[in-house]
Amino acid sequence: MRIIKLDAIDSTNTYLKRLSGEGTAEDGLAVVASLQTNGRGQMGTVWSSQEAKNLTFSVFKDVSFINVSQHFYISMAVSLAVYQALTCLGITKIKVKWPNDILSDDKKIAGILIENVIKLNVITGSVIGIGLNVNQTDFKGLPGASSLLLLSGQVNDLDEIMDAVLKQIDVYFQHLKDENFKTLKSQYESHLFRKNKPSTFKDAEGSVFSGYIVGISDFGNLLVKIEGNTIRSFDFKEVVLLY
Structure with missing residues (x-):
């Protein structure tokens, strides 16, 4: 797995999409930045993060084996990968707020932005952007946000956490390749925020x-x-x- 580390970039997703367009983004290539100046979330929202405090990274995955109609299973797999990585790190009370925000104790700790590359009605690749609040403690104006440090009381190593998430992405993308769609959907639904409430x-x-x-x-x-x-x-x- 190749990782490109940047001090600052407008958006790791934008950077990785450009590499994909140039044909230089291999499966599993990750781009991580200490600072994103124009981080993006779902539906045009802004992802704001303090420099070197949190994880802001993107990974390119070959998803040519996925039918366009099944594209949301990519989102399920990534959400479950982040869920599992955080669970292994000892974070509790984790829920997935549809479509793919990650909460703990009802506060947002991670956001996911997936941008698929579609050519001739075939998904050839997926650029997966993940913003994870790790060591930030000040969220002025964002009462619904939290971080791993606030939740666990421990300062975390950013590289170790990113490695844990990337390993889980590989695990859950193998489920995609194996067409374990029913299992993915069942697990995703079992972690849905406010399900049956x-x-x-x-x-x-x-x-x-x-x-x-x-x-x-x-x-x-x-x-x-x-x-x-x-x-x-x-x-x-x-x-x-x-x-």
Whole structure:
């Protein structure tokens, strides 16, 4: 596995996508930066991180064996890899907030941004960006954020944690190659934040409603049981979990 270490970059995902476009990104290539000046999250959000305190890295994976319709299984595999790596590090009360934020004790400690490279309706590669709060303790203006240091009381070695996450990514991508889709989906759903708990949501039209998260579809849509035991299916931009 080759790792490119940078002092600062606008976005490790952008950097790795450029290498992919040039044909120089081999399977497993990782890019890590001490500082991201323009880190990105899901749906155009910004990922902010203090320099040298946290992990901001991206890894390129060959996913040519995955059908376009199964793309969300990539997200499941990565979420589970981060979950397992953190569990092995002694972090508890971990949940996956759909689609792929990682929480501990109901506070966000990691975010994942997956950008697939699609050519002729085939996913040829996946650029997986991971931001993980490690040794940062000050989250002014971000009351819903935490870090491994705040959770465990221990200062962590960034290289060791990245190595643990990358090893778990390899493990879970082997599940993808072996087409263990049912197992991946079952594990992912078992760790879903607020699954089977009364929750409040807001849809794309701004309407607020109550329901229960019951799982996800094979395409990655969130399945919510609402009044009358009706199951509604929501895509990423169609619903927000309020509480």
